[in-house]
């Protein structure tokens with residue numbers, strides 16, 4: 001995969017964007033689209049022992065190696081972390097991810113445990129982005145296109161169910177309905193997260209988001225000194241215990257049922273406790289305002 005056109009000074013410090021989400025949700029498609037849109041990031045391929053699929057080649061999207069070579073890399077300490085998924089080995093190259101480069105970000109996709117492991121090693125320099133499907137039916141459709149058999153599909157689905165319970169571990173949630181829109185959300189979301197990230201270690205905290213007519217307690221990872229507006233955006237993105245959360249897309253907040261939310265105010269009420277006031281400005285039953 002090629003990187004974007006915009007570049008920064010070679011050797012500048014840069015964070016690692018770890019893209020996670022269920023198999024088939026479109027992690028690779030979103031990363032590719034973001035790079036094609038000119039995102040200032042470089043894709044860092046992992047190593048895998050699985051054979052290339054049609055259309056794949058060395059370095060895109062993986063370094064394809066034999067199982068013996070993979071074990072040798074692991075034993076030599078060249079892998080940051082590794083795991084077995086669907087019977088194949090996957091691991092991220094330590095030097096490749098840690099090397100200084102000419103882009104603002106390194107981006108790679110991983111399974112959730114691998115990404116969480118990297119995040120614990122470099123909490124300030126890793127941004128964990130969870131890609132969500134627009135619906136279960138659509139995830140199944142995409143996954144079925146990748147699965148080699150009914151049994152393989154069943155296995156992928158089980159894994160997806162387990163991973164989807166951990167969306168609250170993410171720094172950023174993105175719904176991949178339209179791939180170009182999701183790619184823009186990845187770019188703008190990472191930028192916004194980076195701007196608001198503090199140097200303090202992450203603290204588990206509870207956010208309370210005040211909506212019109214009620215309060216929703218939202219478990220979220222909040223860092224001391226976080227910008228309240230960004231905390232509230234994340235809290236809103238995570239809100240909704242039984243349905244897909246409100247979504248961050250671009251700079252706006254969108255309700256999954258098609259409504260659009262406006263963040264009116266947000267503030268830190270006491271350390272680690274945030275409130276936001278949000279109103280619905282457009283919903284399926286209330287058409288969006290037309291300007292001009």
Ligand SMILES: Nc1nc2c(ncn2[C@@H]2O[C@H](COP(=O)(O)OP(=O)(O)O)[C@@H](O)[C@H]2O)c(=O)[nH]1
Nearest residue numbers: 023024046083085090091092109110111114146
């Ligand atoms: N832990 C870890 N997981 C990885 C790495 N590279 C890829 N994966 C994950 O391995 C899984 C299988 O990836 P892939 O072969 O592309 O199959 P897919 O699920 O059909 O897209 C996905 O969940 C990837 O995110 C890595 O370096 N480390």
Ligand SMILES: Nc1ncnc2c1ncn2[C@@H]1O[C@H](COP(=O)(O)OP(=O)(O)O)[C@@H](O)[C@H]1O
Nearest residue numbers: 022023024025026027028029142176177178179
């Ligand atoms: N927004 C989207 N709308 C429709 N199909 C998509 C979308 N994003 C990805 N896909 C398709 O879903 C399949 C899985 O995408 P891929 O990027 O390989 O997923 P992952 O990397 O998460 O396993 C591919 O066939 C891809 O073209």
